[in-house]
Amino acid sequence: MKTEKIISWVLLVVMIIGALLFGAYRGWTGEYADVTKAAASLREAYTARMETAYNVLTVAKRHLPAGSEKIAAVSGDHAAFSGRQASLADLHRASEKLTADAAELIAELRGQESLRADERDSMYASQLLPQMLDSTENLVRAEEKVYSEMTGDYNARFDKYRISSFLAGLFGVSRAETLD
């Protein structure tokens, strides 16, 4: 009888701890999954930005010399996006830099005689490419805003509830990557 009581008590304590552990795990992994999904969505937006940079370079290389500094700048931004291990902070910086670099490149491109003589590339430089750059910039900004809000909340909670976040950390949950 006494043994039975002890076993019951131990079982009760184990179940309570187990429930708390499992609750922490499920709660945090759920939130972490949402953050991961938002990060993936943001990376898609950066991919669209990278593709736009490539399109600008495609047209620019037809009319500007190979050693052009402006082409090199945008090429550098494109390379920053292309890196497989690039962090979100790196991608954010590359995106910001691309805005200025691409604008300068297109401005230089429009000054080229060969471009003015090419109706198709003139259309690209004056209409399509600037619109693609604006659209992708707006998309990235919208996604960054959503992601920053989400990670701000998540990281604040992660730091606040240290015990449960520590327990969840044993299962691979960690603080979310920020854009800074």
Added chain:
Amino acid sequence: MKKHIVCVILLSLLLFRAVSCQAITYPEKGGCLVDSTGLITGEIRRDIDTLSERTEASYGGRAYVYVTHFLGGTPVHEFARELFDRWQLTDQDYLLVMVMGEETSALLLGKKLSSALPGETADNVMSRYFRPDFQRREYGQAVASVLPEMSRQAARAFRKELDVSGLFSAQAVQAQDSADGWSDFITSGYVNWLDYGTGSQHTQHEYKPRNEGFHTGTIVFLAVLAWVLFRLVRNKRRR
């Protein structure tokens, strides 16, 4: 006591919560010609449809064409292969991809068609009937030359007859190639960057802030736990 433990175990299940995830897409298949540039004339489009109907009646395959400005860095052959699969084209179909802004193109054949044709046929057809006009930006002439020729070659490979007469008239081709398409594009004001980029589409993610505080299950669990502990303490005191 045992009943209480069972209750605790069962109510632990109330701590369960459900967790809930998007992909870059290629252009949707829409007829035999998908033109994201808006530059292909209606007559050329109709001729492509008619040609495809005739080839399907002849040897069972259709001709498909995708036209875009840019692919954003994706190699054109890789893009064409992926598009062929996504559009679920058959082994007897072929797909021509024209990327105007990048001045690249690709012709992809279904497996059966590719096996039926002699080795370099597709490359030769493209080199002779398509690339010169494409590089001169005479897109109407390029399409008008390559599609009938490719279809004829395919029909011959399957030992079928194919009539391509009456299609891609000189007038229609000239209308295509002399069309003030680029200027029309500039003045039309229509740009959907999703179409004019890589053909990829993006679904924007929405953020719904998580509710702070306890969930109902947690409250019930804690209440039951408190009741169980109360009963245990009371039973102990009675003894």
